[in-house]
Amino acid sequence: MSKAQLAEQVTDIAHQAGKAIMAIYAKDFDIYSKDDKSPLTEADLAAHHIIVDGLKAISDLPILSEESADIPWQERRQWQQYWLVDPLDGTKEFIKKNGEFTVNIALIENGEPVLGVVYAPVLDTTYSGVVGEFARFSQSGNTEELKPATHQSGECWKVVGSRSHQSPEIQALLDQLPGETELVAMGSSLKLCLVAQGKAHLYPRLGPTCEWDTAAAHAVVRAAGGSVCELDADKPLSEQRTPLRYNQKESLLNPYFLVSC
CATH class of the missing domain: 3.40.190.80 (D-Maltodextrin-Binding Protein; domain 2)
Structure with a gap:
């Protein structure tokens, strides 16, 4: 499977996780505290399980998620390729209900991110990219290529x-x-x-x-x-x-x- 095809499947997984997050976002939800006192919600956990199950269905690579990060360094240091996941990035934004939170899924190869999907479910916005192939922005069914802006002299x-x-x-x-x-x-x-x-x-x-x-x-x-x-x-x-x-x-x-x- 090419990385472009893989990115399509990962995008589907991110959207499924986003759907689960939105179901919880629309109602009252419980908030917990992790050991480091950062907030955790049932949406983080629901998205985590969907993403892990989805990635295991399309790949046999190891998965490191924020919600399952207790993998020993001696094991993790051997990885050349793996999935790096934040099921719900911006939990504080989720709790505030300002919409600025995302589902993040990346493929890491030899220490470098080579494929990434960032999905903001409230904004119905998806950023996706495969290094050397494409970078795209999709919103409400419209897709465009991403292009950074080069600063021009005199520009703010x-x-x-x-x-x-x-x-x-x-x-x-x-x-x-x-x-x-x-x-x-x-x-x-x-x-x-x-x-x-x-x-x-x-x-x-x-x-x-x-x-x-x-x-x-x-x-x-x-x-x-x-x-x-x-x-x-x-x-x-x-x-x-x-x-x-x-x-x-x-x-x-x-x-x-x-x-x-």
Whole structure:
């Protein structure tokens, strides 16, 4: 099966998970706390089971999901290919019912995301990409190719960020940009997708994320021609060139990163 065909099947799985999430979204639901105090809902678990069952039906590769992440490093470090899943990215957005949450499914090969599907069920929006083949955006039955926006001289920089006040570290990075900057606010992995879609030029992240938070959208960004690099706040933006990689260490936390085109 080609990766393009695989992406179609993964998109179907993501849509099935999204349907289950929406059934719970439409009613009152219970909220639990994980060991790290982050919120968990029955929608996270319902989507997790649908995705895991769906992926097992089309592939024999191992699966690492946020809701089943307790796989020993000694086992995980042997993986050359595996699925990396966040069944419901943006649980806080889900609880707030602002619609900015996603289903994320990525295929990782040798530490790099090569296939990704990001589905936002409330927005009826799907981002999908296979590196070297295609990057697409679909909404309400309409599909278009993704193309990042190259910043033009004199143009305002559109920067994805938090709705709250930017940290001094982020502001210091933005001060390096020539000209004005405009904040583009968005939740979950949709932040990365905005760069892939050309609705933003940069997304600097100087806050904690896990590998499943970024992998699917990272694949979409790469497929569209953009990049995701580790971000060292002590270096100029022009020197941020180390690609963000996956499953390279025991911790599943990402370093800080920069999404650009």
